[in-house]
Amino acid sequence: xxxxxxxxxxxxxxxxxxxxxxxxxxxxxxxxxxxxxxxxxxxxxxxxxxxxxxxxxxxxxxxxxxxxxxxxxxxxxxxxxxxxxxxxxxxxxxxxxxxxxxxxxxxxxxxxxxxxxxxxxxxxxxxxxxxxxxxxxxxxxxxxxxxxxxxxxxxxxxxxxxxxxxxxxxxxxxxxxxxxxxxxxxxxxxxxxxxxxxxxxxxxxxxxxxxxxxxxxxxxxxxxxxxxxxxxxxxxxxxxxxxxxxxxxxxxxxxxxxxxxxxxxxxxxxxxxxxxxxxxxxxxxxxxxxxxxxxxxxxxxxxxxxxxxxxxxxxxxxxxxxxxxxxxxxxxxxxxxxxxxxxxxxxxxxxxxxxxxxxxxxxxxxxxxxxxxxxxxxxxxxxxxxxxxxxxxxxxxxxxxxxxxxxxxxxxxxxxxxxxxxxxxxxxx
RNA sequence: GCGGCUAUGGUGAAGUGGUUAUCACGCUAGUCUGUGGCACUGGAGUCAUGGGUUCAAUUCCCAUUAGCCGCCCCA
Numbered sequence: 001x002x003x004x005x006x007x008x009x010x011x012x013x014x015x016x017x018x019x020x021x022x023x024x025x026x027x028x029x030x031x032x033x034x035x036x037x038x039x040x041x042x043x044x045x046x047x048x049x050x051x052x053x054x055x056x057x058x059x060x061x062x063x064x065x066x067x068x069x070x071x072x073x074x075x076x077x078x079x080x081x082x083x084x085x086x087x088x089x090x091x092x093x094x095x096x097x098x099x100x101x102x103x104x105x106x107x108x109x110x111x112x113x114x115x116x117x118x119x120x121x122x123x124x125x126x127x128x129x130x131x132x133x134x135x136x137x138x139x140x141x142x143x144x145x146x147x148x149x150x151x152x153x154x155x156x157x158x159x160x161x162x163x164x165x166x167x168x169x170x171x172x173x174x175x176x177x178x179x180x181x182x183x184x185x186x187x188x189x190x191x192x193x194x195x196x197x198x199x200x201x202x203x204x205x206x207x208x209x210x211x212x213x214x215x216x217x218x219x220x221x222x223x224x225x226x227x228x229x230x231x232x233x234x235x236x237x238x239x240x241x242x243x244x245x246x247x248x249x250x251x252x253x254x255x256x257x258x259x260x261x262x263x264x265x266x267x268x269x270x271x272x273x274x275x276x277x278x279x280x281x282x283x284x285x286x287x288x289x290x291x292x293x294x295x296x297x298x299x300x301x302x303x304x305x306x307x308x309x310x311x312x313x314x315x316x317x318x319x320x321x322x323x324x325x326x327x328x329x330x331x332x333x334x335x336x337x338x339x340x341x342x343x344x345x346x347x348x349x350x351x352x353x354x355x356x357x358x359x360x361x362x363x364x365x366x367x368x369x370x371x372x373x374x375x376x377x378x379x380x381x382x383x384x385x386x387x388x389x390x391x392x393x394x395x396x397x398x399x400x401x402x403x404x405x406x407x408x409x410x411x412x413x414x415x416x417x418x419x420x421x422x423x424x425x426x427x428x429x
Numbered sequence: 430g431c432g433g434c435u436a437u438g439g440u441g442a443a444g445u446g447g448u449u450a451u452c453a454c455g456c457u458a459g460u461c462u463g464u465g466g467c468a469c470u471g472g473a474g475u476c477a478u479g480g481g482u483u484c485a486a487u488u489c490c491c492a493u494u495a496g497c498c499g500c501c502c503c504a
Contacts (some may be wrong), residue, residue: 002482005477008495060502064430085504119430122497123504129504144470197500208501262503272503286504311504368490389463403465 009118009126011313015196020316023326024158025111028131031154035146037107037133042089044113045069056264061085065116066282074242082115085263086132087291087307088298089115094136095178095300097396104137107146111312114202122317123283127314130290137302138296141241144250144269144290149308151273151286152251158315162276163285165251168259169239171231172267173293180206190220211258216294226257235268242269244297269306279316285318286310334420336363339389346388346398346413353417359424378403384420 006012013021029039048068055062067082083089090108093099099106103330114130131148135143148165155163170176183206191199195214202209210221231239246253253271261270270289288308295303319326334354338347344365351363362380366373370387377385387399387408398416401408411419 003478005495065502116503118502119501120496123501125504128504132504228466287504314504321501337464370463371461371465374463376465378465383436387464387467391463397463401464408464 007122007126011127013119017305017316019329020319020326021312021322024131024312024319025158028109028111028154031157032109032133032150033151035107035150036236037109040090040093040108040110041112042086042110043083043095045080045082046089046092048079050088050092050298051081051084054091054265054294055085059262059264061116061262067115067117072317084116085113085114086110086112086309087263087265087294087403090134090298090307091291091294091305092138092299092373094134094303095295095298100295100301100303105143106136107133108136109133111390113258114309118143123314124312125313130309131312132307132309134305134307136305137303138306139292141238142268143306144238144242145245147308148246148271148273149249149251151288151308151310153401154310155273155285158319160275160318160322164251164274164276164279164281165246165271166256166259166273167243167246167253167269167271168227168256169229169231169242169268170234170260170266170270170289171235175230175232175235176227176267177225179225182205182225182230183209186224187220190321191427194220197305201346205260207258207260212389228255238268259287259412261287263291263295265297267292271308280420283314284311285314316374330360331379332362332382333360333385333424334362334386335380336361337370337373337377337385337387338363338365339373339387340393342390342393345390346393346396347386349413350386350388350398350417354420357424359420384423386416386420 032039048066051066052062057063057066061084065425066084068078069080069082070076070078071080083141087332089112094106094108109132112129113127115127117126118124120126131154133147135147148167152163152165166335171179184202187194187202187206187209190212191202193216194202194209195217196210198209198212198217201212207227209217210224212218212221228239243253243255259270259272260274266289268290271287272281272284273286274284286308288306290304290306292304293302295301295305301369336347336350347363347365349363354361362382366376368376370389374385385399385401385403387401392410396413397410398413399408400411400416400419
């Protein structure tokens with residue numbers, strides 16, 4: 001038979017990698033629970049209009065990357081789509097579950113897979129895991145700060161110390177169009193001198209022109225109008241407040257007037273976080289911003305909100321690359337080796353008393369030689385082997401062998417139990 | 430979606446237009462029969478898939494698939 005392979009851009013997460021993943025998840029949950037975020041799970045797929053309306057039909061994510069699905073083979077329409085991001089679904093859930101009548105702000109977080117049809121590369125998948133938070137119902141800069149701070153806090157607790165935080169404000173539907181017009185007016189008579197990429201950007205996404213690395217374009221960039229100078233009063237004040245919070249709490253950031261996000265629902269604050277050595281932000285770890293109009297676009301009450309998404313796969317990769325300390329899960333701690341039926345009774349007793357103490361004991365009687373049983377014990381990765389054979393059964397003793405140091409001693413049954421108990425009560429947290 | 434590079438046992442690597450395709454580690458079976466990680470002896474690869482060129486292809490060519498890099502975009 002042909003061997004089939006996994007779909008492009010997906011991956012298997014094997015047992016060896018699970019420790020890093022659960023470290024990421026448990027750290028994130030601890031931090032977020034501590035900041036009064038509540039966890040929410042939403043469906044993997046939604047009515048595709050949820051995404052279209054929120055992210056914007058012309059955005060790359062919707063236009064080119066959306067996975068459309070049919071409910072079944074006979075279904076004509078593909079009105080469902082795999083979620084390409086988590087915010088729209090969370091906003092839909094906020095509305096549908098009447099969370100607007102709960103005490104505001106409502107702080108939510110989620111963890112799950114996202115789907116985007118695009119060309120895979122390192123740190124870029126068609127199915128990837130994302131951790132995200134959303135804060136609904138507060139338009140103050142406090143929440144912008146809380147959002148950014150919570151992301152950094154998670155990264156710090158994971159052991160990272162060096163990242164880039166880029167912040168910008170892209171204004172609101174009032175002031176943003178005015179700025180874009182200014183920018184295009186500025187470039188209008190320079191189009192012939194600008195690089196081909198920028199010519200293209202002029203129509204599609206003029207803000208990207210500010211980000212051009214081409215040499216010819218540099219001289220125009222410095223003179224170009226800046227978004228921050230074009231913000232309306234409310235937006236400017238909100239942005240200043242946000243930056244003030246970051247300053248006050250000693251969060252280092254770069255103002256980046258070229259920072260724009262790929263989803264249409266963003267307003268005002270936008271930010272991205274990348275690893276310290278990734279100044280260009282080729283591989284963003286976390287990106288987000290404010291989206292004050294999304295809830296009403298999806299048919300809910302006018303509700304300001306801010307949130308972010310974090311690429312779990314990228315963070316986990318980085319954990320491994322930086323060889324940060326990842327707590328190991330408890331495996332087998334003690335193995336009981338029974339040689340001959342005479343030892344059965346004692347072995348049961350040992351198993352029961354250690355199992356009760358929540359020690360991970362592996363006890364499956366085997367007829368194999370002591371030699372091969374020792375081999376298996378070694379392969380199980382146990383710390384201790386308790387060996388009971390004919391002789392021990394007769395004298396009521398047990399051999400306690402420390403498999404790490406290869407030392408062993410002959411103890412009575414009760415002192416053997418006590419010794420093991422002590423080992424694990426002292427070391428286990 | 431565009432351009433480029435790559436593809437050899439589980440992993441990492443050699444290598445060749447022609448009889449049994451190397452090496453390390455790992456895995457596995459056994460020897461040593463009351464003591465593991467040592468030692469020794471074995472085992473496992475249709476050289477990504479499908480075509481083509483050739484007397485002959487793992488080695489050359491094409492396509493497909495997948496991975497990686499750049500662009501685009503983003504998590």
